[in-house]
Amino acid sequence: MTRQHAPAVRVSGLRKAFGDTAAVAGLDLRVQPGEIFGLVGPDGAGKTTVFRLLLGLLRPDAGEVSLAGFDVGKQPQQARARTGYVAQQFTLFGALSVAENMQFVQRVRSLEPATARQRTDELLRLTGLQRFHSRLARDLSGGMKRKLVLACALLHRPPLLLLDEPTTGVDPVSRREFWRMLYELSAEGVTLIVSTPYLDEAERCGRLGFMAGGRLLALDTPTGLLGHMPDALVQIRTPARLEARRRLQARSDVRRVETVGDALRVAYDPGADLEDSRELGRWLAAQGIPVEAVEPQTPTLRDVFSALSDRGDPA
């Protein structure tokens, strides 16, 4: 395979343990150029370890990682030069202005000044930060800080960008704005790997890899993942929510009960010995718990995430 046509990310047989804990327990993954790939799953699933392995900050116990055709272990400089990283925390200098932060990155990356200046202009335009270019970074709003971190990570034109929860704690309008930029980058051929436990971000990715316990449990588009739902779902409306929840949680065929507004969303074993989807409602009513409505539900991405997280949990 020529380098131009190499996958943006190729991971095979990747393993990393810390003491007795296997943080990454055999991971295989291919991401094509221009994809927006979401690495999703609960905290402790191994997402951060995968990122550190991709960035070459950790050495794997086994397996290989190559970025844009360069082996991270054997050709670390080439791989690093092709990777940008957007950390979750604000990683820039608050006391420097927007433009000064960009200049700083230019020097650290030893980029040619004229090219870097041109690229800076492009990026300030992309992120809408032009009119704030002399504002101190610490005086930017949360959403604008994220955009500045993004701009700095893109200064050396990496074909691959790793983003760690890029829009956590940002309001929905700013979140949409930030993702609009990510889609533009993807259309230019930049590959984006987004690590996140949050649905608000996951549903915007083109393809998702759901990790739990160091393994990939599912790999599909957001719509395709809906087909991975292992539980059946029903929503039960009752004024005695707390009591109903306790009784349902005590049943062995009920896997999860969540309160949504004034109703309970109940995930249960589809192989359970129930007459139909309304049986759980009738069961509650037979015990004197008033039941106002019982409605079978189609799963959302959130339901699938909850179910897969539980499954990945060894407890």
Place this chain on the structure above:
Amino acid sequence: MNASGLVVEAEALTRRFGDFTAVDGVDLHVERGAVFGFLGPSGSGKTTVIRMLCGLLRPTGGTGRVAGFDIGREAERVRENIGYMSQKFSLYADLTVRENLEFYGGVYGLERERLAERIEEVLHRLELESRSHRLTAELPLGWKQRVALGAALLHQPPILFLDEPTSGVDPASQRLFWELLDDLTAGGTTIFITTHTMDEAERCGRVGVMYGGRLIANDTPERLRGSFAGVLYHAEAEPLLVALEVARSLPGVEDAVMCGSALHVTAVREEPERLRSGLEAGGLRVREVRRIAPTLEDVFVQLILRSAAGLIEAGREEVAE
């Protein structure tokens, strides 16, 4: 609390800082045992409202009562009758879980025996018993969050103000947290919570949206979703970025955004064939056009953008940021 069962009552609540009106005539009513979600971008006036309702900042106009006390004249009584937890849980990292609770109990002025009793209750209720002797610094974020909630609950306040309590906490811990909130509201505690996560907003009984110092919406999540103006479509077409431009230029299309490998298109009327043929006329290969239900996020974004456009038209100010 009064006979009407309202724990928060605010009428025309206003706060000016010099020439700047941070909060502009906000009416707010929250019933006992309700979960009220308070949403809005940064700079919308959300935090100023909360500071006033917590008795930390005097309103410059309007009136407000929280837990039955006037937020201007009886600010101290208000502060004694609320629990507050912020996204930066102010716990002492070098103290154990129990020591943190002892410290906060002292701050709230609980007398010794009562405090000892309440600490046991809170540890039990939040399932923190097995970790009560751990240093707070060593706990994962989800557990710290529970300790902070416990501290805010020690004096059994009738209302809890939670400012982005689950920011940065993973969904499994979020789920547990909401289960605890559910237990509390069933016991009559009122929850006033801010969040940027629409997933959490969906779980609230009512949701208020702030923008430009005003409360621009206040309803149940279900009715808010129903208030979406226009029709939302999921459209799959190739090449997607060209499709985005074409969709935006079509008559009757209010907005189009990317979502994963599809577009979400807001149209004024329900005419899916017109959208499809419009995209095809633009030279695109259209795989699918189907109507979808708007999410709370779609509604939130529409509300904010429309308000922002209104403010610009009125010459009042620039869009946020």
